[in-house]
Amino acid sequence: MADDQLLSQLKGKYQSVISAAPQIGIQLQNVHIENGKLLIRGKAPNENVKNDIWNRIKAVDPSYSDLVADISIDSSLPQPQQQAAGSSGGGTGRTYTVKSGDSLSKIAKEMYGDATAYNRIFEANRDKLDDPNKIFPGQELVIP
Numbered sequence: 251m252a253d254d255q256l257l258s259q260l261k262g263k264y265q266s267v268i269s270a271a272p273q274i275g276i277q278l279q280n281v282h283i284e285n286g287k288l289l290i291r292g293k294a295p296n297e298n299v300k301n302d303i304w305n306r307i308k309a310v311d312p313s314y315s316d317l318v319a320d321i322s323i324d325s326s327l328p329q330p331q332q333q334a335a336g337s338s339g340g341g342t343g344r345t346y347t348v349k350s351g352d353s354l355s356k357i358a359k360e361m362y363g364d365a366t367a368y369n370r371i372f373e374a375n376r377d378k379l380d381d382p383n384k385i386f387p388g389q390e391l392v393i394p
Contacts, residue, residue: 253283260288260316266349267306273344273393274361275299275330276321284318291320295327348389354382361393370394 261268261281271278271292276299278292294300300321307314330344346357354368362370372382374394379385 256286257283257288264288264290264307264310264317267303267310269347270306271303273346274302275327275344276303277324277327287316287318289318289320292322293324293327294321295323295325295329297323299330344393346391346393348385348387348391350387352385352387354385357391357393 260283268278268281268290271290275295276292278290280289280291282289292303294303300323303321304319307317307319311317346361348357354371355365358368358371359365368382371391371393372379374392378389378391385391
């Protein structure tokens with residue numbers, strides 16, 4: 251019973267990491283309590299994606315003393331498309347759910363490492379966005 255409460259509490263704390271993992275290409279295998287800590291086990295397609303999830307973990311809690319993240323590299327997983335110049339619209343299926351306090355430039359910084367790339371996200375979501383300064387929590391955005 252205590253494990254259920256702890257699991258619920260820690261999943262809430264690290265929800266942004268758990269939600270982002272599949273969006274950035276990590277295949278989650280399990281998320282549960284082990285030895286009093288939240289264990290997140292998954293496979294990343296490359297080192298950059300693995301580093302990205304670790305940066306997100308440290309953004310939630312720099313000490314992450316209540317978390318064990320076992321992220322291995324599996325190069326057979328689909329590689330995320332990154333700034334593939336000339337790639338046509340067919341979409342990678344990567345999406346992002348807007349959270350309170352987000353802006354397109356903040357999302358671009360998180361996804362591409364460059365806040366000025368916000369227009370790529372705006373253009374890919376013209377069907378649901380009229381203004382790059384008007385996004386709302388809960389919106390599902392395509393990340394090209």
